[in-house]
Amino acid sequence: MTRVKECVLYRGFEYGDILDKMTALMDASEKSAVNASEMEEEFYECVNGLIEIAGSYGFTGNLWHDYLTLLLVNHENAFSTASEIRGAIEGSINQLALHDFAIFKELYDFDLTVLDKLFHTSCCGILCNYEAPQDTGKMFNKRIRDRICEMSKTLAVAKDTEEFMADMVQFYKDFGVGKLGLHKAFRIDHDENGRAVIVPVTRIAHVRLDDLVGYEIPKQKLIENTEAFVRGRKANNCLLFGDAGTGKSSSIKGILNQYYDEGLRIIEVYKHQFVDLNQVIAQIKDRNYKFIIYMDDLSFEEFEIEYKYLKAVIEGGLERKPENILIYATSNRRHLVRERAGDKLEVGADDDIHSSDTVQEKLSLVYRFGVRIYFGAPDRKEFHTIVKTLAKRNGITMPEDQLLLEAGKWEISHGGLTGRTAQQFIDHLLGKEETQEA
Incomplete structure (x- = not known):
């Protein structure tokens, strides 16, 4: 498992310290004689790290596979950025990518519960079938989180390295790579050196x-x-x-x-x-x-x-x-x-x-x-059309005459004839309905 240090393209990961510690633990588990007590702290640090990442990103299922998938889909390198949007590319870089994916496939194929036997715990069994609390994960929206969790399952069952690589290329083509690929919208901030990020x-x-x-x-x-x-x-x-x-x-x-x-x-x-x-x-x-x-x-x-x-x-x-x-x-x-x-x-x-x-x-x-x-701002007829359309979409069954009368009263004191005013009026009605139901 120390071969992870031989990766050519996929190096320098964010959260890479967990990968280094986990591969060291995997190597130790394959030795005939190992003092588990000397590595207990590293083991529990890895377990904690995987759970914390799951909490930040909202991951469920096999957290080890989710973590590895997070590394792969976030890593911007010559291969992944060339594959984004365009898909499969030509050239020698494919051989280098195949080399790295062979190493990662070994990581996916490793039976994590072996570490439970080594350290006499049940932690890894829980990590392999993890159920996250609802509404967790602030780093990704639900759509991106689900894509990564599904991708982790796909990579875990790849029959060989070629299929593993083809799956990754397809992901890069469909969804991109790194923050620019996985997210829709961005803002500007500054790092500790004052550079725009x-x-x-x-x-x-x-x-x-x-x-x-x-x-x-x-x-x-x-x-x-x-x-x-x-x-x-x-x-x-x-x-x-x-x-x-x-x-x-x-x-x-x-x-x-x-x-x-x-x-x-x-x-x-x-x-x-x-x-x-x-x-x-x-x-x-x-x-x-x-x-x-x-x-x-x-x-x-x-x-x-x-x-x-x-x-x-x-x-x-x-x-x-x-x-x-x-x-x-x-x-x-x-x-x-x-x-x-x-x-x-x-x-x-x-x-x-x-x-x-x-x-x-x-x-x-x-x-x-x-x-x-x-x-431009709508005239009164257009404003009424907007109100009626929004009311229908939201299941408001108020008689039309009453609806438009109330909308007229609302717009006089809430910003005039605009689409925003119409939406605010509908939200007001929906809020009243919820209060009455409660």
Whole structure:
């Protein structure tokens, strides 16, 4: 089992200390004479580590296999990143991968209960058939956790190394590798050295575009641009602008969920993080995914200059923006940057003597978004349609006249005629129903 140190591609794992200790224990179990008491502490540390990982990720079943699978699906190397999205590749690297997978197959095939006999415990028997408490696991969402648990079962029954490798390649093709492959959405954080790092968002709303009632023309424009992007055709940066509560952000989430399986990923960025954009782009430009850098509720006051950083990143630097990256933004302002009336008045004593240049500089940012989509507030008839549709979806059986009357009262004091107001009204009704049932 010490052959794990001979791996060529799969090295330097996160949580790799458990792997090192476990392989040492496996080696000890194969010796005719071994002092188990000298290795008890390492054994229980491994058991504890596997249970803690199961708690963090929500794993069930054979925790040893789940752990090994976690290592494989998270490890970004020359083979795994080449296989993501594209599947099987050609070249000598396949022989090196086969070498490493042969070592891992030995780890999967090892009967963990042998260690129970060595240390006179029942721990490993429990680890092999582990039942996790409900609603555990904060590192992955349920969808990803289930994929890893299912993959661990598939790898455990692979009849040989070639089948084991084929299963891994198929997983990389279907779901990707590492955090960028397994997760849909990300945000920016910083490490201890101040460098920008991409961090997965594990809890996101599973919004579908069909959930957004109305706005068929704006949604279609967004679909056409995004579909062109994920399928390798020319596409534009996109600005969704218009009234608050009209579904701009929900449309972006819906697009992500619709095209995730085709390799679409999204990274949310705030204004104060624009200085990190070049570092972020450097980390994703060579991956086999399509990335949307997403800026929600984007706008700038006249004294803010962050928009100049954004202009340079979108278009204007020496290095061309990678083809696997687009920028999508939502805003309540059509031109993003607040304009003063003085920008367009005659030059006065305190005015900018090049006022037209000032206006053009502010407008040049919005011009860098090749697709600009307007989301307007619905009129009363459209608002009623939204309310009725949402009520039907949620099983609300209130008579239509009463429903619309109550919706009218609600919107007057809760933000006016918007899709968000309609959804809040429906949530209010559902909350009242639950209270009455209780």
